[in-house]
Amino acid sequence: MTDLAxxxxxxVAAADRLFYARGIQSVGMDAVRTAAGLPLxxxxxxxxxxxALMVAVLEHRSGIxxxxxDDAAGRAPTARDKLLAVYDFLDGWFRDDDFRGCGFxxxxxxxxxxxxxxxxxxxxxxxxxxxxIAGLVAELGAPPALAAQLALLAEGAQTTAAISGxxxxxxxxxxxxxxxxDAALAAPADTAA
Amino acid sequence: MTDLAxxxxxxVAAADRLFYARGIQSVGMDAVRTAAGLPLxxxxxxxxxxxALMVAVLEHRSGIxxxxxDDAAGRAPTARDKLLAVYDFLDGWFRDDDFRGCGFxxxxxxxxxxxxxxxxxxxxxxxxxxxxIAGLVAELGAPPALAAQLALLAEGAQTTAAISGxxxxxxxxxxxxxxxxDAALAAPADTAA
DNA sequence: GGGGAGCGAGAACGATCGTTCTCGCCGATG
DNA sequence: CATCGGCGAGAACGATCGTTCTCGCTCCCC
Numbered sequence: 001m002t003d004l005a006x007x008x009x010x011x012v013a014a015a016d017r018l019f020y021a022r023g024i025q026s027v028g029m030d031a032v033r034t035a036a037g038l039p040l041x042x043x044x045x046x047x048x049x050x051x052a053l054m055v056a057v058l059e060h061r062s063g064i065x066x067x068x069x070d071d072a073a074g075r076a077p078t079a080r081d082k083l084l085a086v087y088d089f090l091d092g093w094f095r096d097d098d099f100r101g102c103g104f105x106x107x108x109x110x111x112x113x114x115x116x117x118x119x120x121x122x123x124x125x126x127x128x129x130x131x132x133i134a135g136l137v138a139e140l141g142a143p144p145a146l147a148a149q150l151a152l153l154a155e156g157a158q159t160t161a162a163i164s165g166x167x168x169x170x171x172x173x174x175x176x177x178x179x180x181x182d183a184a185l186a187a188p189a190d191t192a193a
Numbered sequence: 194m195t196d197l198a199x200x201x202x203x204x205v206a207a208a209d210r211l212f213y214a215r216g217i218q219s220v221g222m223d224a225v226r227t228a229a230g231l232p233l234x235x236x237x238x239x240x241x242x243x244x245a246l247m248v249a250v251l252e253h254r255s256g257i258x259x260x261x262x263d264d265a266a267g268r269a270p271t272a273r274d275k276l277l278a279v280y281d282f283l284d285g286w287f288r289d290d291d292f293r294g295c296g297f298x299x300x301x302x303x304x305x306x307x308x309x310x311x312x313x314x315x316x317x318x319x320x321x322x323x324x325x326i327a328g329l330v331a332e333l334g335a336p337p338a339l340a341a342q343l344a345l346l347a348e349g350a351q352t353t354a355a356i357s358g359x360x361x362x363x364x365x366x367x368x369x370x371x372x373x374x375d376a377a378l379a380a381p382a383d384t385a386a
Numbered sequence: 387g388g389g390g391a392g393c394g395a396g397a398a399c400g401a402t403c404g405t406t407c408t409c410g411c412c413g414a415t416g
Numbered sequence: 417c418a419t420c421g422g423c424g425a426g427a428a429c430g431a432t433c434g435t436t437c438t439c440g441c442t443c444c445c446c
Contacts, residue, residue: 022306025218029434039394106302108356109294113215126356149369152362156349163301163319169345176342176373183372222404232424
């Protein structure tokens with residue numbers, strides 16, 4: 001049973017690396033098998049189809065993201081610092097050599113129209129992130145619209161860092177977030193049309 | 194010659210529709226041929242490979258984007274209004290029934306690691322957009338960092354509207370942009386560490 | 387020790403991909 | 417009117433995809 005879980009993990013980890021690095025459709029199941037070092041039969045015993053493997057990979061990646069965010073926020077004392085820690089977390093990630101954008105955005109763009117399951121996992125991950133930000137914004141006593149704005153900055157930073165190759169997108173997002181947070185706290189009650 | 198140009202345009206338009214709607218690798222050259230209503234031979238006479246067609250499609254899409262932005266900005270009197278018009282333009286786009294995110298982000302995520310040509314066209318388009326924003330920001334007399342921040346909001350709005358399916362991402366981005374612009378104009382000369 | 391169940395390794399299958407080739411028709415030219 | 421070049425339509429090709437099947441070994445139970 002532990003062996004099965006280990007095999008499963010090895011498959012997911014190998015597929016995640018390959019899918020993220022090359023895109024999903026560019027990676028054949030044979031490449032996943034080779035990278036995982038397991039017979040194809042076991043791979044299909046764990047995942048009935050490539051679609052199921054894609055979903056498992058994205059869910060695994062979602063867990064890694066959550067852990068990274070939680071870890072970064074854990075070292076920050078206040079809600080405001082926790083919010084800003086998100087951008088510091090992004091900054092470190094953007095500087096990874098194999099950074100290639102947000103895996104969920106990439107997967108959605110490639111497979112979203114063709115695989116409803118993939119689209120749904122991506123949507124759920126983005127919603128979960130927005131909820132996380134919204135919680136901190138509420139804790140801060142700022143209006144909910146701020147959460148949507150801060151999330152936009154994080155999303156934009158990911159695509160900009162990926163395509164333009166500028167890791168300082170995280171610093172720009174962080175600076176903008178500071179301004180938005182301060183402005184929201186200064187005038188907490190109204191939204192301009 | 195005009196006929197050749199027309200055929201080329203029909204191919205690019207058909208491929209653009211299909212690639213954007215379903216993703217690039219999910220669309221075969223045969224589907225493009227059928228949609229364009231042309232023999233496969235002529236398709237390959239115009240574009241030596243699918244990679245070349247992808248590049249042409251993205252360049253075509255880049256022209257459409259530029260025209261849309263220019264049109265929206267043209268109806269705005271001041272630099273500030275032109276900057277905000279970008280988000281109004283996005284708002285209208287997000288409400289299209291067939292909106293499925295930024296074609297360049299999608300193409301980059303799917304093909305960027307596998308086709309350097311696609312990655313380069315996507316990068317060039319994002320750079321061109323950043324330059325456009327930077328020009329308006331300079332005209333406004335605000336520090337250059339504001340341009341990067343405003344671009345992040347636009348990018349983030351596109352992915353959020355696509356994945357979460359919330360067209361109001363444009364309105365959130367616009368509201369945040371107003372705050373950032375006003376703050377930048379109030380204190381134009383320094384950047385916090 | 388013998389037999390059978392289970393698993394590793396990889397061949398095989400049908401489908402589909404990007405790309406090329408063949409065939410048959412058409413209009414222009416001497 | 418006969419001939420020939422060029423183009424439309426689609427078959428064909430090799431490669432590769434996701435998925436399944438076969439073979440042969442090994443390990444466990446009686």
